[in-house]
Amino acid sequence: MNISVVIPLLNEEESLPELAEWIARVMKDNNFSYEILFVDDGSTDRSWEVIQQLRNSNPNIKGIRFQRNYGKSAALNEAFRASAGDVVITMDADLQDSPDEIPELYRMIADGQFDLVSGWKKKRYDNTLTKNIPSKFFNAVTRKVSKIKLHDFNCGLKSYSRRVVKSIEVYGEMHRYIPVIAKWAGFKKIGEKVVEHRKRKYGVTKFGWDRFINGFLDLMSITFVGKFSKKPMHFFGLWGMVFFLIGLVTSVVLIVSKIVNAEYAITNRPTFYIALTTLIIGVQLFLAGFLSELISRNSSGRNSYLIEERAGLD
Known part of the structure; x- marks a missing residue:
């Protein structure tokens, strides 16, 4: 299979038929073998019914339905597990991403030029104050930290x-x-492509201001995990030693x-109290390092999410 198109969604029943038809047309025009994998992230509207109806008319359409809302990351993670294409392309379900970008995104991966290509919505139609x-x-901060x-790290259109x-x-x-996760996994060929950003045609955005606060917290987390997940004692032990020596x-x-x-x-x-405090902090950091080492060496497996239904997937 050439392409798996992964589309996480939440309450997007109005846009799904148009999006599915558009993708199918692009695939047919370019003679791609493909699957469209919709992930219903706990929608409360008729999104899952629409997906099932679309599958009846196009067997290349498949679906995963979560029992409740887990978030976009969970949706992508499950879709990545289930995908069968040589190239996986993700896009949002709100028609703000254009399926006409698919052939070029596919080519950039298929010819071996890149491992990952991220879309860049250079010209946006979002509210300047609240989004741009x-x-x-x-x-800018993510670019500085991750190198x-x-x-546009958050662009949903990627291959x-x-x-x-x-x-x-x-x-x-x-x-x-x-x-960033791909880079820490060893994939260095990360590229970018300017893509079309379209005005929202149906529904409303599902993201608010809290995504920026959570985003920076997640950036700190992913940076730490990427550097020290397999060697936590290198972090905790270093600072434990520094604090302990100061106290000593x-x-x-x-x-x-x-x-x-x-x-x-x-x-x-x-x-006296400074010395006592730094000694205690140093010992605690050492203990945290030892416990982290034990956990990192004994933990295994991946996150599991309760999936209520599947369509077209074993």
Whole structure:
């Protein structure tokens, strides 16, 4: 199979028929073998019924329905597991991503030029104050921290080689950091393509201001996990040693001062409490490092989500 098109969705019943027809037309025009994999992330409207109806008319359409809303990362993670295409292309279900971008996104992966290609919505139709300005700031920080030169990390329109989607796990709200996750997994050929951004035709956006706060917290998390998930003692042990040595040296100075001057009141000095605190912090960081090492070496498996139904998938 050439292409798996992965589409996570939440309450998008109005846009699904038009989107499915558009994708099928692009695939037919380019003679691609394909599947369209819709992931219903706990919709409360008729989205799943629409997916089943679409499947009746096009067997290339498949679906996964979550029992409740788990989030976009969970939807992508399950779809990546189920996908069968050599190239996996993700897009949003709200028709703001154009399926006409699929052939070029496929080519950029299929010819071996890239492992992952991220879309860049250079010209946007979103509200400037609530989306564009915060998004630019968010992307600038992510670009600085990750050292990946992309303009739009959160663009839903991306293409991946099969090796990438089968090698990574997307959890929490890490979908916006898939390029970072791929980089930490060893995939260095990450590219970018300017893509069309269309005005929303149906429904309303599902994201609010909290995504930017959560985004920066997730960035800190993914940066730490990427560097230290397999060697947590390198982080906790280093800082544990630093704090312990500060406390130890300070304690020695206090003890020597007491020996030299018997009237020197150690417990009346703020330095005494600083030394005690840093010693305790140092020991705690060492313990955290040891526990993290045990957990990292004994943990296995991947996240599981309760799927209520599947369509066209074994």
